[in-house]
Amino acid sequence: xxxxxxxxxxxxxxxxxxxxxxxxxxxxxxxxxxxxxxxxxxxxxxxxxxxxxxxxxxxxxxxxxxxxxxxxxxxxxxxxxxxxxxxxxxxxxxxxxxxxxxxxxxxxxxxxxxxxxxxxxxxxxxxxxxxxxxxxxxxxxxxxxxxxxxxxxxxxxxxxxxxxxxxxxxxxxxxxxxxxxxxxxxxxxxxxxxxxxxxxxxxxxxxxxxxxxxxxxxxxxxxxxxxxxxxxxxxxxxxxxxxxxxxxxxxxxxxxx
Ligand SMILES: NC(=O)c1ccc[n+]([C@@H]2O[C@H](COP(=O)([O-])OP(=O)(O)OC[C@H]3O[C@@H](n4cnc5c(N)ncnc54)[C@H](O)[C@@H]3O)[C@@H](O)[C@H]2O)c1
Numbered sequence: 001x002x003x004x005x006x007x008x009x010x011x012x013x014x015x016x017x018x019x020x021x022x023x024x025x026x027x028x029x030x031x032x033x034x035x036x037x038x039x040x041x042x043x044x045x046x047x048x049x050x051x052x053x054x055x056x057x058x059x060x061x062x063x064x065x066x067x068x069x070x071x072x073x074x075x076x077x078x079x080x081x082x083x084x085x086x087x088x089x090x091x092x093x094x095x096x097x098x099x100x101x102x103x104x105x106x107x108x109x110x111x112x113x114x115x116x117x118x119x120x121x122x123x124x125x126x127x128x129x130x131x132x133x134x135x136x137x138x139x140x141x142x143x144x145x146x147x148x149x150x151x152x153x154x155x156x157x158x159x160x161x162x163x164x165x166x167x168x169x170x171x172x173x174x175x176x177x178x179x180x181x182x183x184x185x186x187x188x189x190x191x192x193x194x195x196x197x198x199x200x201x202x203x204x205x206x207x208x209x210x211x212x213x214x215x216x217x218x219x220x221x222x223x224x225x226x227x228x229x230x231x232x233x234x235x236x237x238x239x240x241x242x243x244x245x246x247x248x249x250x251x252x253x254x255x256x257x
Pocket of ligand 1: 015017019037039040043086088090141181187
């Protein structure tokens with residue numbers, strides 16, 4: 001490891017498990033002080049201990065908690081230099097006509113408002129220092145309008161619009177904003193595939209590289225680039241870290257009946 005984040009303060013939401021945990025781990029290995037922001041106390045504490053970071057319990061659906069999360073980083077370490085909006089909980093699978101206002105509200109709170117509140121609270125601190133990195137986790141589901149997950153798709157595409165709008169507005173300030181559309185065998189993936197090994201093989205075969213990615217080896221290095229000094233002239237992009245899965249799209253036809 002090369003200390004690429006030495007002296008930086010990073011907040012990673014949903015860092016108790018899956019991609020968030022591996023990103024937090026990699027950032028810590030590169031010298032960052034990492035705030036593990038997670039709704040699940042047990043996994044959040046465990047990750048923080050493992051990587052030598054600090055844990056804060058946060059539900060990203062709650063504005064006050066998100067603002068307190070940013071304040072915790074600033075109060076603890078004097079700044080927030082890197083923000084990774086990664087948290088997402090379980091959603092509903094069903095047809096458009098079966099979606100309720102509540103499902104949509106939950107999706108937008110978690111997938112759009114949470115990142116927006118965090119970015120709004122973090123920006124003044126980043127601007128003051130003339131340096132900031134925001135990394136938003138989005139999804140091929142939204143880009144390709146996968147069936148069954150309207151609130152997820154819509155919130156993630158709104159988050160990409162937020163990414164590009166903030167990137168444009170903040171470009172003169174030294175704060176860059178990018179998104180990753182990942183493909184990785186995270187906790188969420190294993191939850192779905194765990195009971196169905198044949199689905200895991202199908203998912204691996206459907207990927208152009210013949211495998212769904214690894215959160216630490218395949219996704220965390222992309223987040224590291226976007227969070228590092230190397231990303232100084234790159235803003236407003238979506239990087240597909242998915243073994244090429246986005247090129248022809250991925251067949252996704254859930255049984256919605
Ligand atoms: N895994 C993939 O292939 C994939 C594909 C596309 C997009 N993504 C995106 O990447 C991100 C991470 O996905 P993952 O697969 O690692 O998920 P995961 O379920 O493995 O981990 C998500 C983490 O977020 C936490 N969390 C859930 N709700 C929260 C809340 N309200 N507040 C704070 N923390 C909360 C969970 O407890 C968990 O630790 C998500 O934004 C997801 O939409 C993942």
